[in-house]
Amino acid sequence: MSLRMALLGLLTAYGPASGYDLAKSFERSVAHVWQAGHSQIYPELAKMTADGLVTVEAEGARGRKIYAITPEGGAELRAWLISHDPTGPARNEVALQAFLLPLLDPGEALAVLERLRAYTERKLAELEALHAVKHASPVPEGATTGVRFGNLALDLGIRQTRTTLAWANDTIAAIGRRA
Amino acid sequence: MSLRMALLGLLTAYGPASGYDLAKSFERSVAHVWQAGHSQIYPELAKMTADGLVTVEAEGARGRKIYAITPEGGAELRAWLISHDPTGPARNEVALQAFLLPLLDPGEALAVLERLRAYTERKLAELEALHAVKHASPVPEGATTGVRFGNLALDLGIRQTRTTLAWANDTIAAIGRRA
DNA sequence: AATTACATGTAAGCGGTTACATGATTGT
């Protein structure tokens, strides 16, 4: 369902687009919160067309199909946002490694934590770069809260990444003291 | 792979157990970082037996099979912890809803954020209750860092949940000002 | 005797990944 909603969201915010365009949008804007490749997007768009949530508005060169969101699609997206509780089953690889970490001896655990910290630092730098760029981008159609599309998620992402980084640093310090 | 590692971790920490026991352990201890039902666990244990990572140590009443981790299993777990980068594809439902939120008008967006906040508050209370209980639990076998098994993940989870809660509160305040 | 908890498995189906396959257009 989430893939569907992400696609409807992109079509609402940026207007009609092809499967190819949408796949690019996933790589660029949505990548940090949701991922999908073209092999997943094309069949999904076909299903969504059958369900009346989108329509093939036009067909361009090279068999390019331009999809547009329908009123039903818009309603579906709004309904999902308003009433769907994000009960995504907890499945967090970083947290799982953290969970199992005490099974290693202190030296090894420290090495793992250092790796985790480096990884988190890279991710934070990426998000903060995106944050800087964002202020130059145009406000897309469809944004009614006055907040730029995607900015709330970026803020959340940066905060969470900073939290993970702080945890890694504190844990390295705590285990380091014992080792 | 992660399910495999979670199972090996539980067998290392708590000693030999049946598929049934492991399913219970998932519900209790690992639930916040990884989820798995018995229908996933039983076939996985069979595959792990075939791969020599665990052995059926004993068979009890009601066809109960007790699995024990083998040296190969232990090596596999350690290798994974030490060298596997947790590149779990970003797929976060809360963040996706945050991403799409500006498509709603301010009143609706506020309602969604309130729901998100309530959900996060419940989760935080749960984790903090677990934190309180933890101090009474025994230190299991296999913990070599001196940190109790699962405590690092719990700390991380509490921090992240607090961060999400703060984000929800701040965003409610920010949008509320505009509405 | 009936219910609950223990205990194990299988099957259908969905969401997602990787790889395969094809062809048109544009730029060098």
Add this chain to the structure above:
DNA sequence: ACAATCATGTAACCGCTTACATGTAATT
């Protein structure tokens, strides 16, 4: 001519969920 990019799709496979299916032991 060749390469890169545009553009769409399919197939095999894996991980996971939900539901089906079966039977045993302990409790009330």
